[in-house]
Amino acid sequence: MAETRYAAHGSRRRLSSGTRLLGGLAYAIATACLLPMVAVALAALTGGTETLSHLLETVLPGYAATTLLLVALVAAGTFAVGVGAAWLVTMTRFPGVRLLEIALVLPLAFPAYVLAYAYTFVLDHPGVVQTTLRQVTGWGPRDYWFPEIRSTEGAAVMLILVLYPYVYLLARAAFLQQSASAFLAARALGTGPWAAFWRVSLPMARPAIAGGVLLAVMETIADFGTVAYFGVQTFATGIYTSWFSMADRAAAAQLALCLLGFALLLAVAERTQRGKARYYQSGRRHAGLPAGELTGWRALGAFTLCAVPVVLGFVLPVVILVQMGLESEQDLLSRRYVGFIRNSLTLAGTAAVVTVTAAICVGFFQRLRPGRRSDGAAYLARLGYAVPGGVIAVGLIVPFAAFDNALDAWMRAQFGLSTGLLITGSIWLLIAAYMVRFLAAALGAYEGGQSMVHANMDAAARSLGQGPLGTLRRIHLPILTPSLLTALLIVFVDVMKELPATLIMRPFNFDTLAVQAYRLASDERLEGAAVPSLVILAMGLLPVILICRQVGRGK
Template sequence: MASETFSVGQAKTPRDGLRGLAAVALVAAVVCALPMVAVLIAALSGGTETIRHLADTVLWSYTGTTLALVALVSVGTFVIGVATAWLVTMTRFPGVRMLEIALVLPLAFPAYVLAYAYTDVLDHPGIVQTTLRGLTGWGPRDYWFPDIRSLGGAAAMLTLVLYPYVYLLARAAFLQQSGTTFLAARALGSSAWAAFFKVSLPLARPAIAGGVLLAVMETIADFGTVAYFGVQTFATGIYTSWFSLFDRVGAAQLALCLLSFALLIAMLERVQRGRAKYHDAARRSQRMPPVELSGGKAALALVVCGLPVLFGAVLPIVVLFMMGIGSEQDLLSPRYLGFIRNSVMLAGIAAAVTVTAAVAIGFYQRLRPSRVSQGAGYVARLGYAVPGGVIAVGLLVPFAAFDNALDAWMRETFDISTGLLVTGSIWLLIVAYLVRFLAAALGAYEGGQAMVHQHMDAAARSLGQTPLGTLRRVHLPILAPSLLTALLIVFVDVMKELPATLIMRPFNFDTLAVQAHRLASDERLDGAAVPSLVIVAVGLLPVILICRQVGRGR
């Protein structure tokens, strides 16, 4: 009946609004593809002279640093995420119920906010080194202390905020595993550690790999942390070429290199996700009962799970709060109220536009599962793998050319200067956010859409509902929690987004993220703590929702 009902709906396409839905979905996909195509054209049109100069100067340095940062963050997130997920899922120790939720909290922090907090604590004038010199009587050159403003420091900051990706996916995989295979390995003489490495870890490999690849994509997209620590990656190179050297071709070619790497990571994630098909023949058996830990083992488990929460959430909040108290920043001043208004306005508009596009693409794929609709969905998801700096360059290049051509034509024809109509507007910035975060909204929407059975669509159409009527009266009420989650995720991601906002924002239009970056760049860390705390407070909203889901997952 479902197929017959949909065939009737397809025959009425001109009247039921399906063409409009398809138009929105295809336009969103084209917009997502535009930055990548523009970067490719701009990079190739610059010839080989610029890329040769980059190869002779900074290209290999950027490549080596970026790969080293990716390697360090991959290892760090893997170790912390898998270890904590296994302990809170398969063991019991004091505080485990609280820690299984608290381990998600660092996800609310942008990495650059942690960078500001730990620089204030660990830098030469910070409380740690000052106390060390006071206790020992050492001078500045009498001891060695690890430099927080380094590649290792940037990797540590990114690891602390990105390990929850691995933790969430690994924990879900461990919860779904049957204890039969693990117990069989133990019965055959394997130790608990050997059984974990031979059985549990391989079964969870696809989920863990997905989490690590998500962390890698966030790492290559990061700008605030590496820029503040002076680590020269592709992200900082794009910004330097565009703003400091005014080398548009060089920025485009660096963006193309980073885009190629990001798309390779996205392809690897898609391949490993496609192979993640494990069939558990022992699904009828009960899950393995958690092991009760006591004494030293319980204390060790508490330390292993507690340290990421302490260093990734608790300590940064305390440090930022103390820094903010000593600053001269007034959140209630007209200037700061303007920053908050700009941030909330951008995030609100971007969230509404992005979720609307996600609904159009997801519902269009459901109604018309064709190559066109599937292709639109695939292109829309690619934006998440594209760093904000690449998106900014990819949008500014074509629209700046359009603005300049229009202005030249208007001057010649009517002696009127139109200026930058598109390039200098917030709407182009909204488009950048749409490209960057549409995949996240689409994932949240499709997760909820899976709960809406096809029979509901067939019943609605048999009662005379058009596809848009079915969407409005059947799907949207059922999907309200998923859509709210998607809105919050995009809202918070936009609040935290720095590179695209920094490059594309209109003149004299600053946000909390830009203000925090500006103050930190001027070494006014106490001042940077105030907007950073507001960003973190907003970021806790979707994390609390995720924590509730984690609490229900047991």
């Protein structure tokens, strides 16, 4: 009997020890995610009012107006394309619909800045379209008007083409989950199909659609590569210009604080609308929405409307990039490019492992000890998805640069030695920025798989003497392997595409494929930029293929 009590006491002690370890790690991760935002706020508030006054008088109104215009255009465009395509493939049947409902996800593999390089090569003044137009008509450069691709509107189109799949996926899932009862009742009362869509189906899917649009908007304010290449002056480009071109850290921090406030406002709006908007089905979902057969010109019109985003957002850019790559002098197998690929894989692979490990710590601790503290840690860990990469970069460099400088000064004074920059400019600080930025994506994938692990499994493991770490290692991780692999892949590809944080924080002479593509495009060597862009695209196709498989099984 004494041995039994001792074993039980030992089990509780192991459980408490493991929980404390996970709790300490979860709180440390949450603190790391909060640090960039606090550092940006402190640096901005201590930067002096002179810089802020100068910004208000010069560039700040322009940055704000351009950013808001870009956000409005992308929100409207992704809503129209995403919801329209989702409704057509869900509610109608026409030749090619099965192929299109999967192909509509493919543009998600493209970074917006890569799409910008491809279309600039074709549509700019020296491009094939305008050159052919001048040759056919005999016009001079001033004899005709052509839409300017390097503009706010052009940047909005690029972002719409790569971000509408967020809205499409969530809207399609919402339409598929709706019961036919309300829709058929509206039709029975004399409402036409279009009116029933606007009055019944669309309001019921509003929470999912709003979530997709807000995701697209947050990606828009975080974008740097597209707006920088097109010369569009937004908060993202202003941060980079202030940091590098003007060497004004205070201005960069204050611009970052403005962008951070806007991003957090959107995050709060997304959480609020998701929490309050509820539409309940009466009874069980016994039948899905009825799909109508389209023939003739209606079928052709539906096919065209769904095919245009796929062609413009994936097929045509791939063809252009391949042609550009074949015409370039870039050798993907050269020693220099092998270095770019190695650097990209090193950053992406390490960041993926670190980020998913952090997600496991936060997610499993929340399961072990549900409550305000663990929920708060998980909420802070998710904030990074709403913070642009440039803001995170500024927020991490400012405190760690101060620490490095203080340590170096102390070592010089005490021992006559210079420690230099131990943390700032290191690969590990850049990986920390990636973890903060993409931890929310890893947490989402992990929690989706964790919901499949029944609580009885945890109880059975405890009854057999397993502590938290043993339960995690022997029960959870084997079951969660598919979800963890998905999380690893998503973070890996996101890091491969990330540009602003990499540009600001990368170690000296440590360039990646994204940096090389941006550098070549900035020098107007678009053919050369196509080569690293194609490699980034190939990597981006991996998670999109997984999503396409899920879409194919959606029905």
